[in-house]
Amino acid sequence: MNLKGRNFLTLKDFTPEEITYLIDLSAEVKEKKKNGVPVDNYKGKNVALIFEKDSTRTRCAFEVAAHDMGMGTTYLGPTGSQMGKKESIEDTARVLGRMFDGIEYRGFGQEIVEELAKYAGVPVWNGLTNEYHPTQMLADMLTIRENFGTLKGLKLVYMGDARYNMGNSLMVACSKLGLDFVACTTEEYFPNADLVAQCQEYAKESGATITLTSDVKEGTKDADVIYTDVWVSMGEPDEVWEKRIKELSPYKVTKEVMANAKDSAIFLHCLPAFHDLKTKIGKEMGERFNIEDMEVTDEVFESEQSKVFDEAENRMHTIKAVMMATLGVQE
Numbered sequence: 001m002n003l004k005g006r007n008f009l010t011l012k013d014f015t016p017e018e019i020t021y022l023i024d025l026s027a028e029v030k031e032k033k034k035n036g037v038p039v040d041n042y043k044g045k046n047v048a049l050i051f052e053k054d055s056t057r058t059r060c061a062f063e064v065a066a067h068d069m070g071m072g073t074t075y076l077g078p079t080g081s082q083m084g085k086k087e088s089i090e091d092t093a094r095v096l097g098r099m100f101d102g103i104e105y106r107g108f109g110q111e112i113v114e115e116l117a118k119y120a121g122v123p124v125w126n127g128l129t130n131e132y133h134p135t136q137m138l139a140d141m142l143t144i145r146e147n148f149g150t151l152k153g154l155k156l157v158y159m160g161d162a163r164y165n166m167g168n169s170l171m172v173a174c175s176k177l178g179l180d181f182v183a184c185t186t187e188e189y190f191p192n193a194d195l196v197a198q199c200q201e202y203a204k205e206s207g208a209t210i211t212l213t214s215d216v217k218e219g220t221k222d223a224d225v226i227y228t229d230v231w232v233s234m235g236e237p238d239e240v241w242e243k244r245i246k247e248l249s250p251y252k253v254t255k256e257v258m259a260n261a262k263d264s265a266i267f268l269h270c271l272p273a274f275h276d277l278k279t280k281i282g283k284e285m286g287e288r289f290n291i292e293d294m295e296v297t298d299e300v301f302e303s304e305q306s307k308v309f310d311e312a313e314n315r316m317h318t319i320k321a322v323m324m325a326t327l328g329v330q331e
């Protein structure tokens with residue numbers, strides 16, 4: 001399998017075999033890291049990390065992975081570069097492409113990362129847009145495979161706002177890899193019909209099913225994976241919280257939801273999560289709302305079934321695999 005020179009913008013651009021290869025490579029580099037075997041033969045290469053939105057996991061994963069690989073990194077935060085203000089995306093891409101071997105972008109519309117990729121001349125990696133979060137998908141699929149030994153035939157239920165990056169990306173990943181995908185939410189939050197139709201095509205190939213339902217009992221019954229995300233994403237106005245809580249409260253992940261899934265079911269969340277009042281924003285939210293009204297209860301988040309920190313760790317191994325594969329695997 002040769003992915004050298006490819007961009008990593010959405011899993012829609014990759015075949016099931018290519019995605020599986022990236023998951024296998026992730027497992028391999030994870031094992032090497034655990035055993036102290038270095039994968040550091042990328043010395044002399046440099047990557048640019050553009051973050052127009054904040055990040056803990058994605059930024060750290062790219063930085064640690066790049067440093068492990070022997071590469072240099074330059075972080076360009078939401079302020080401090082000319083991109084999108086004084087300088088167009090196209091010009092920024094052409095400049096960075098002359099200096100760096102690869103570029104990560106986190107920000108707003110998918111069209112921005114597509115534009116960067118069009119002009120950079122080096123691999124561009126999507127570190128989250130409004131529409132897709134493909135590096136997260138590899139970490140999620142690796143975590144699921146570590147728990148069940150397989151992906152095909154498992155039932156993954158996504159609860160919450162399924163129209164945004166996480167719902168979209170999970171539907172693409174599941175339908176490509178043969179997991180039965182359920183979006184369990186109100187109709188208003190169902191994924192976009194065009195994307196559903198496209199994923200139905202992938203599902204025909206992989207044997208997956210796609211179900212959109214507002215019935216929590218039916219939707220989560222016998223699930224292998226229960227997945228959720230924050231109800232208001234980065235970049236969305238604060239005012240939508242009230243509406244989201246009102247509409248999505250029936251779809252929060254509780255112990256009853258987990259009990260309705262299989263006994264072996266796991267809980268995943270891309271993080272960051274609202275489940276307690278320990279954060280600054282959490283405290284402010286707690287003054288406005290009941291924290292128990294958020295996407296997952298503390299009880300589920302802290303339970304044995306919750307694999308969210310394995311999932312977070314896997315961001316680093318999978319991002320390393322993406323950079324290795326697209327920069328060219330060097331043994």
Ligand code: CP
Pocket residue numbers: 054055056057058059128136270271272
């Ligand atoms: N899951 C995820 O992308 O987390 P960060 O926003 O911290 O990068």
Ligand code: NVA
Pocket residue numbers: 128164165166229230232233234270271272
């Ligand atoms: N949907 C969330 C995901 C964070 C990793 C957001 O876009 O803010």
